[in-house]
Amino acid sequence: EELLRSRGVLAGKRILVTAGGTREPLDPVRYLGNRSSGKMGYAIAEAAARRGAEVILVSGPTALTPPLGIFVKKVETAEEMRQAVLTEYAACDVVIKAAAVADYRPREVAEHKIKKTGESLTLVLEKNPDILRELGALKRHQILVGFAAETQDLLSNAKEKLAQKNLDMIVANDVTLPGAGFNADTNIVKLIYRDGSVEELERMPKTRVAEIILDRVCDLLTKKG
Ligand code: CTP
Ligand code: CA
Numbered sequence: 013e014e015l016l017r018s019r020g021v022l023a024g025k026r027i028l029v030t031a032g033g034t035r036e037p038l039d040p041v042r043y044l045g046n047r048s049s050g051k052m053g054y055a056i057a058e059a060a061a062r063r064g065a066e067v068i069l070v071s072g073p074t075a076l077t078p079p080l081g082i083f084v085k086k087v088e089t090a091e092e093m094r095q096a097v098l099t100e101y102a103a104c105d106v107v108i109k110a111a112a113v114a115d116y117r118p119r120e121v122a123e124h125k126i127k128k129t130g131e132s133l134t135l136v137l138e139k140n141p142d143i144l145r146e147l148g149a150l151k152r153h154q155i156l157v158g159f160a161a162e163t164q165d166l167l168s169n170a171k172e173k174l175a176q177k178n179l180d181m182i183v184a185n186d187v188t189l190p191g192a193g194f195n196a197d198t199n200i201v202k203l204i205y206r207d208g209s210v211e212e213l214e215r216m217p218k219t220r221v222a223e224i225i226l227d228r229v230c231d232l233l234t235k236k237g
Contacts (some may be wrong), residue, residue, distance in 0.1 A: 018075060018132045020064015021230060027065040028104045029057040030097060030111035030143075032072030034090045038135070040121035043088075046112045047194040050074030052159075053110035055222035057082055060106075063226060068104070072111060090114050090140040097143055101150065106229055108157040109144045109181075111196075148178030155232050157225065160184045161193060170204055180232055181205055183225060191215045203228060 031053020116137035160170035172182035187193030
């Protein structure tokens with residue numbers, strides 16, 4: 013395995029991938045979560061390792077088995093993901109943020125299980141830090157790749173995220189399409205670059221989307237020199 017690593021096109025590169033969804037606790041038995049399966053991020057991590065990269069996978073809870081030969085850091089909340097990613101960031105050449113990070117968390121985490129006393133229950137949520145935006149602001153030599161999950165105005169929303177988060181590429185997917193997004197084994201994505209160019213990919217397995225994303229990351233690394 014070490015031999016393969018030393019020969020791959022990404023040999024000597026350190027790549028951090030985030031995957032899965034975060035869980036934001038509400039009380040000792042409940043959390044707010046999302047439908048991310050982690051499949052896209054795990055496929056990217058595995059493909060990067062096969063190309064010889066040193067891979068760090070920061071993963072929310074998933075049902076997936078982590079690929080061999082990869083350093084896996086398991087996290088639950090957005091704040092834990094943020095800490096894990098920021099710790100590794102300076103030493104990374106590439107960061108690919110496939111994780112579905114909760115935008116909000118419950119303002120208070122109840123010490124005990126919340127009892128069903130009232131006819132309704134109001135939760136107060138507060139904003140989580142935008143990890144990718146922080147990475148964009150701190151960016152030096154890194155190639156930064158984000159995802160955009162949209163249900164409308166895919167291109168304009170994704171282009172805005174690319175600019176606001178200072179990314180090199182964004183993988184935009186319309187999660188309402190059949191065969192795309194959460195939990196599917198396939199995805200339908202558009203790759204958008206800083207110069208505004210858009211590459212539309214047909215529906216294909218997430219494993220193949222992962223390979224194409226890494227092809228483009230290799231191009232970006234080469235261009236950077
Ligand atoms: N992201 C992040 N930290 C957050 C929220 C999102 O790092 N708190 C990252 C995701 O991992 C993804 C990208 O930002 O790579 C875009 O996530 P998305 O949910 O599509 O966009 P948001 O910026 O959160 O905006 P909104 O959900 O309002 O569309
Ligand atoms: Ca979001």
